[in-house]
Amino acid sequence: MSKTTRRKFLAGSALVVASPVVLRHALAQSAPINVGSLVPLSGGGGPYGAEIADAHQRVAALVNQAGGVLGRQVNVITENDETNPEAGVRAARKLIDADRVIAILGTWASSVTMGIMPLAQESNVLQLFTSSSDDIPKGDKKGLIFNFQPLNASWATALARLAVRSGYKEAAFAGPNNDFASSMVKSFGDALVEAGGKQTGDSFLYNPNQPSYRAEAERLIRSNPPAVFVPGYVADFTAVFRELIRAGYKGRVFAISFATGPQFKKAVGDAANGVMHGFPVPPIGKDTYDAYLKLVGLTPNGQVQNPYGCAGYDQMQLLLLAIESAKSTDPMVVRGHIMKIANGPGERVTTFAEGAKLIAAGKPINYDGASSAVDFHPNGMLKSRDFELYEIRDGKDVSVLRITSET
Amino acid sequence: MQVVVNALASAAIIAPAAVGFTLTFMLFRYANFAVGAFVMLGAFAAWTVNVTAGLPLWAGGIAALAIGAMTVALSDRLVFRPLQGRTGATLLLVSVALSFVLENVIRFFYGSQIKGFDLPLTGPLMIGDLRITREALAVVTISGIAILSTAALLTLTPIGRALRAVADNTSLADVRGLPVGSIQTVGMIIAGALFGLSGTLVGIDLAIDPGLSWAVTIPIIAAAIFGGLGSPLGAALGALAIGFAEELTVMFLAPAYKGAVGFMVIVVVLLLRPQGLLGVAVDRK
Structure with a gap:
C-alpha cells in the first residue's frame, strides 16, 4: 500500500484545483464560435434583412461542412432588429450577454448600428454592417467596426x-x-x-x-x-x-x-x-458577385439582385478568414487581421476556403468581395463602391x- | 383654403376610428390602445379582397368592416370580458399587448413587405388654385356618411338608446332588464366596423404594412380625448382639430414636430378641459 506523502498530496491537490480551468479551456477550444446575425426582418429594412441573414448562414454552413474555423464549428444566431434601435439594442444585449457572440454582423439601419455600438464597444464585440450615417465612426473607440457600405x-x-x-x-x-x-x-x-x-x-x-x-x-x-x-x-x-x-x-x-x-x-x-x-450597387458581372448569387440559388442576369445579401456574404467570409489568420477568436486580436486581409497586400482570395489554404501555407492574402473590393480606411469605413x-x-x-x- | 381641404382629408381617415375608440370607452371605461392594430387589420382585410381576390375596393371596404367587427367582438369575448372589473390601467396594458400580438399575427401571415390597393394614381381636380383629389373626395364622403350613420344609430334607434343606457349606468340597465352583455357586444361590433373602415381609408393614403398600427394610434386617441371621451360627435370634431393642427405644423413649423401634435393636444386638453370639447365633466368620489 502506497503511502501518501506531502509531495503527492500537494501534486494531487494542484491537479484537482487546476482541472476545471484546463477542462474549460479545452471545451472553449472545441465549442462552436458564436456569431450574431442582427438583421432587419421587419420595418424599413424588412425587404433586405432575410437576404443578409441567409448569406451569413450559407457561408457559415459551407465553412462548417469543410471542417469549420480553427477546427471549431461556426454557430450563427439570427435576431430581428425590426429596423428599430430599441429592438436592436434588446436583441444585441441578448446576443452579447446570453449567446456570448464575438461579433454582430448584418445591421442595416444607421440608427440600429449606432444604437448597439456602446454595448458592443463595452463588451469588445466586433461589428460588421452596412450602414451609412456620417456619424458612425465617432462611436468607435477600439477599432472594432467595419462598414461594408459607403457613408x-x-x-x-x-x-x-x-x-x-x-x-x-x-x-x-x-x-x-x-x-x-x-x-x-x-x-x-x-x-x-x-x-x-x-x-x-x-x-x-x-x-x-x-x-x-x-x-x-x-x-x-x-x-x-x-x-x-x-x-x-x-x-x-x-x-x-x-x-x-x-x-x-x-x-x-x-x-x-x-x-x-x-x-x-x-x-x-x-x-x-x-x-x-x-x-x-454590387459589381455586376464580377466573378465574386456571381459566385455569391449562385450560392444563394440565383442566376446572374446582369441586373442588381440581393444588393445587401452580397455584403452579408462578405461580412461572414472576412470575419472567418480573420479568425483563421489570427488563430484566435478574441475580437481585439481579430480586428487587426480583418484590416490586414481586407486591404492586403497579399494574394487575391474570394472565399474562406481559398484564403484558409493560403493562410495555412503562411502566405499573405487580400480578400476581394462580392459587394465591393472590401478595402477599408483606418477607421473601418469602406473606401469605395x-x-x-x-x-x-x-x-x-x-x-x-x-x-x-x-x- | 388648401389647408382646409388637406385637413379635412386627413381628419376623415382617423375620424371613424376615433368614434369607435370613444364608443369602446363609453361602454367599458378603458382606453383600448389596440385601436391602431384593429385599423391595420382592416387595411389588410381590404387589401386581401382588393388585390389577392381581385375584387373592387368597395368590396374590400365591406370585408374590412366585417373583419374589424369580428376581431373586436372576439377580442372583447376572449381578452377583455374575462378581465372585467379590473382597473382601467390593467385593461390599457392588456390592449397594448393585444396590439403587439395582432401586429405579429399579421406579420406572420403577410410578411413585412408593404402593400397597396389596386387603385390607379391620378392627379388632382383643379377648382381655381384649389387641388382636390378624387381619393380625398371619396374618403371625406364615406367617412362623413359613416359618422352620421353612427350618430343616427346612437340617437334615433332603440339599440342606440340601449347602448347609451348601458354606457350611462350598467347596473341600472341590468336591473331594468336590458341584456347588457349582448348590447355591449353590439357596441363592440359597431366600433370594430368603424376601425375596419378607417383601415380601408388609411390604406388609400399610406403604404399598408404591419407597422402602420402605431402610426395611427396616437392621432386617433388624441382626437377622441380632444372631443371628449364618450362623445362620438366630439371624436369626429377632435379628428378635424388634429388634422388642422398637423397641417398647420407642417406648413408653418418644422414637419418633424408633426408627430408631437397629438401628444400636445392630449396634454393641453387634460390640463385645461379634462372632459374634452363635448364631454361631460364627471365628479369622482
Whole structure:
C-alpha cells in the first residue's frame, strides 16, 4: 500500500484545483464560435434583412461542412432588429450577454448600428454592417467596426452628381427624420453646388411613422422645383410619392433604390415610371458577385439582385478568414487581421476556403468581395463602391449612369 | 383654403376610428390602445379582397368592416370580458399587448413587405388654385356618411338608446332588464366596423404594412380625448382639430414636430378641459 506523502498530496491537490480551468479551456477550444446575425426582418429594412441573414448562414454552413474555423464549428444566431434601435439594442444585449457572440454582423439601419455600438464597444464585440450615417465612426473607440457600405456624404455626392449629369441642376429635399437622411441634407446641397447646381425650395425632415404625408408633399413642391430628392424607406417614400402625384407634381422624383423595389412599383403601378433612383450597387458581372448569387440559388442576369445579401456574404467570409489568420477568436486580436486581409497586400482570395489554404501555407492574402473590393480606411469605413442611377421605364429599372465613389 | 381641404382629408381617415375608440370607452371605461392594430387589420382585410381576390375596393371596404367587427367582438369575448372589473390601467396594458400580438399575427401571415390597393394614381381636380383629389373626395364622403350613420344609430334607434343606457349606468340597465352583455357586444361590433373602415381609408393614403398600427394610434386617441371621451360627435370634431393642427405644423413649423401634435393636444386638453370639447365633466368620489 502506497503511502501518501506531502509531495503527492500537494501534486494531487494542484491537479484537482487546476482541472476545471484546463477542462474549460479545452471545451472553449472545441465549442462552436458564436456569431450574431442582427438583421432587419421587419420595418424599413424588412425587404433586405432575410437576404443578409441567409448569406451569413450559407457561408457559415459551407465553412462548417469543410471542417469549420480553427477546427471549431461556426454557430450563427439570427435576431430581428425590426429596423428599430430599441429592438436592436434588446436583441444585441441578448446576443452579447446570453449567446456570448464575438461579433454582430448584418445591421442595416444607421440608427440600429449606432444604437448597439456602446454595448458592443463595452463588451469588445466586433461589428460588421452596412450602414451609412456620417456619424458612425465617432462611436468607435477600439477599432472594432467595419462598414461594408459607403457613408452618406458619398451617397449624397454620388446622387447629386448623377442628378446634375441627368440634367437636373436644382432639386428640393425631404427625407425621414433619421440618422440616414438627416446627415444627407447638407452633403446633398453641397454636392449639388459643387456639380454646378443648387438646392432649391424647402429642405426638411419628416417623421417616418405618421397617418398622412399630404402636408409634407405640399410643402416640398410649394416652390415648384424641377426635381425633388426623397431619400426615404419604402413605406414612407411610397406614401410621400403618392401624395406628390395626387398634388399634381410634374417634376422629376429622385429616390434611393431600396425604396423603389418591386413593392413600391406594385403599390403605385404605372405612376412609378419616370422615377430616378440610385444606390451603391454590387459589381455586376464580377466573378465574386456571381459566385455569391449562385450560392444563394440565383442566376446572374446582369441586373442588381440581393444588393445587401452580397455584403452579408462578405461580412461572414472576412470575419472567418480573420479568425483563421489570427488563430484566435478574441475580437481585439481579430480586428487587426480583418484590416490586414481586407486591404492586403497579399494574394487575391474570394472565399474562406481559398484564403484558409493560403493562410495555412503562411502566405499573405487580400480578400476581394462580392459587394465591393472590401478595402477599408483606418477607421473601418469602406473606401469605395460603385453607384448606379436608374430610371423606372415600363415598370423596369433601366440603368442610366454608373460611377465609382472614392470616399 | 388648401389647408382646409388637406385637413379635412386627413381628419376623415382617423375620424371613424376615433368614434369607435370613444364608443369602446363609453361602454367599458378603458382606453383600448389596440385601436391602431384593429385599423391595420382592416387595411389588410381590404387589401386581401382588393388585390389577392381581385375584387373592387368597395368590396374590400365591406370585408374590412366585417373583419374589424369580428376581431373586436372576439377580442372583447376572449381578452377583455374575462378581465372585467379590473382597473382601467390593467385593461390599457392588456390592449397594448393585444396590439403587439395582432401586429405579429399579421406579420406572420403577410410578411413585412408593404402593400397597396389596386387603385390607379391620378392627379388632382383643379377648382381655381384649389387641388382636390378624387381619393380625398371619396374618403371625406364615406367617412362623413359613416359618422352620421353612427350618430343616427346612437340617437334615433332603440339599440342606440340601449347602448347609451348601458354606457350611462350598467347596473341600472341590468336591473331594468336590458341584456347588457349582448348590447355591449353590439357596441363592440359597431366600433370594430368603424376601425375596419378607417383601415380601408388609411390604406388609400399610406403604404399598408404591419407597422402602420402605431402610426395611427396616437392621432386617433388624441382626437377622441380632444372631443371628449364618450362623445362620438366630439371624436369626429377632435379628428378635424388634429388634422388642422398637423397641417398647420407642417406648413408653418418644422414637419418633424408633426408627430408631437397629438401628444400636445392630449396634454393641453387634460390640463385645461379634462372632459374634452363635448364631454361631460364627471365628479369622482
